[in-house]
Amino acid sequence: MSKKRGLSLEEKRTKLMELFFEKKDFFQLKELEKIAPKEKGITSMSVKEVLQSLVDDDMVDSERIGTSTYFWAFPSKASMKRKRRLSDLNEQLVHSEKKIAALDGDIKSASEGREDSTDRLAMLTKLEDVTSRRQQLSTELEKYKNCDPERLKEIRKETTVAMDAANRWTENVFSLKSWCKNKFGFLESDIDKQFGIPEDFDYLN
Structure with missing residues (x-):
């Protein structure tokens, strides 16, 4: 069971x-x-x-x-509550029906002049082709973005700023090496070896 x-x-x-x-x-x-x-x-x-x-x-x-x-x-x-709920639902229904009727009117107005015809179909086809072509060109243009004159100008400016910054740090390193030599009598080669400074360390041109 x-x-x-x-x-x-x-x-x-x-x-x-x-x-x-x-x-x-x-x-x-x-x-x-x-x-x-x-x-x-x-x-x-x-x-x-x-x-x-x-x-x-x-x-x-x-x-x-x-x-x-x-x-x-x-x-x-409970009965009064159900009646109020029914009344509210009826009001919502009336409001929704009015909204649907208004939307139907908008759709009808918007549909005028859009009936299927040879000219309209041809224009839609052309629009689709143009849109597709535009997308292709945008994709192609993106490939050459780094060759854009404005972008190149921006890159040159950024490069100059970066070089100036690098040279300032190079100057700081040389100043620090000079101070260590004068203060403690270290050899420059010993300082380079201790801090991993390459022999060809110099300013950027």
């Missing part, structure tokens, strides 16, 4: 709402945890979770009185 399937959350919510509607009374959580398992088959351990979900969705009202919290839900409120 197969094991009886437990109630889903939505089924528990429905049954707990039925309990409120049938009893038409106010309850504390502990009372519901005793009544719901017997009358609606909702496990006492899940009553709190189901109840909180209904309170969060404004389907069950709650009020703290002293140290106790009471919960209730009457059919009249």
Whole structure:
């Protein structure tokens, strides 16, 4: 014999709402945890979770009185809520229908003069060819970007700045070597060897 399937959350919510509607009374959580398992088959351990979900969705009202919290839900409120929801949906439907009608008008207006014809098809074909050619030229142009006069000018400027910077550091190295020789009497060859300075180290031309 197969094991009886437990109630889903939505089924528990429905049954707990039925309990409120049938009893038409106010309850504390502990009372519901005793009544719901017997009358609606909702496990006492899940009553709190189901109840909180209904309170969060404004389907069950709650009020703290002293140290106790009471919960209730009457059919009249549920009915009014459904009516309000139905009214809201009807307003949205009317608004959507008006928007669709306006869009249909826009489409009709935009379609005028765009009916299929030999001339229109020829122009569309030409436009497609021109667009494709433009893309090819843009791709080709990108290959030669580094040969662009403005780009070359920019590269020369960057090169000059880089050379000036390199020469400034070269000057700093020579000054430091000179200071070490005068201060400590080191040989220039020893300084070069110690700091890995190549023999042909010099200014850039």
